[in-house]
Amino acid sequence: MATNERPVFDGVNLVVRDMDRSIEFYRRLGVEIADTTPPWDQHHRNMTTPEGIDFDFDSTTFTTKWDRGWPAGRSGAVFGFKVTTREAVDAIYAELTGAGYEGQQPPFDAFWGARYAIVADPDGNGVGIMSPMDPARRSEPPHPEG
Numbered sequence: 001m002a003t004n005e006r007p008v009f010d011g012v013n014l015v016v017r018d019m020d021r022s023i024e025f026y027r028r029l030g031v032e033i034a035d036t037t038p039p040w041d042q043h044h045r046n047m048t049t050p051e052g053i054d055f056d057f058d059s060t061t062f063t064t065k066w067d068r069g070w071p072a073g074r075s076g077a078v079f080g081f082k083v084t085t086r087e088a089v090d091a092i093y094a095e096l097t098g099a100g101y102e103g104q105q106p107p108f109d110a111f112w113g114a115r116y117a118i119v120a121d122p123d124g125n126g127v128g129i130m131s132p133m134d135p136a137r138r139s140e141p142p143h144p145e146g
Contacts, residue, residue, distance in 0.1 A: 005088035007081035007129060011054030015063045017075050019043065022057055031055070043144035054080060062144040066111075067118050067126065069104030078118060078126035086115035086131040093117040093129060113138035 016022040019042050023033055033047050043062040047055050063070045067078065083089060090107045096119045097103040104126055105118035115131040 005083050005085070005092065007083050007088075007092065009079065010052070010082045011056065011080035011128075013054075013056040013058060013078040013080060013126075013128065015058055015060055015070065015075050015078065017060055017073070019045070019057065019059055026057075033057070039144055059144065065142045065144070066116065067105045069102075069118065069120075070126070076125065078128050080128045080130060082130050082132070084132065086134075089115040089117050089129050089131050093119060109137055111139045111141045 014022070023045060027033060031047065033045050035041065036045060043059040045057040049055060058066075060070075060073055060075060064072075083092065093103065093107050101122070102120040102124075103117070104120050105116070107115055107117040107129075110116040110130075113133040113135055114137075117129050118126050119129070121127055
């Protein structure tokens with residue numbers, strides 16, 4: 001690998017077709033998920049487990065705002081890994097795509113302030129690589145429906 005950085009697993013982003021049904025299911029399971037206000041209530045929900053793992057829900061519509069390569073209308077999961085620098089995101093993405101793995105989202109400065117990229121594993125599962133968030137690099141999130 002072009003960097004000695006070892007990504008650390010820190011979350012799952014579940015891409016869902018029907019937010020209400022998905023939230024109802026996970027709440028019945030016992031997961032505490034906060035309410036949000038429209039239009040976000042139909043496009044993004046998040047929670048952090050007691051162990052510090054992020055568990056986010058995004059609509060298939062909103063997912064394309066942070067993963068341009070996400071197959072239209074598909075549900076599934078993106079497994080999140082954190083790294084310690086913005087440069088590590090680029091280096092790991094280059095290493096993996098250079099080895100022939102499919103890049104779904106080239107590294108970019110995401111609206112939440114992190115450097116972020118996604119590579120598909122051999123079975124097509126999204127694997128997100130994210131730097132620490134820098135408040136100075138945050139911007140307004142794109143409208144979930146536009």
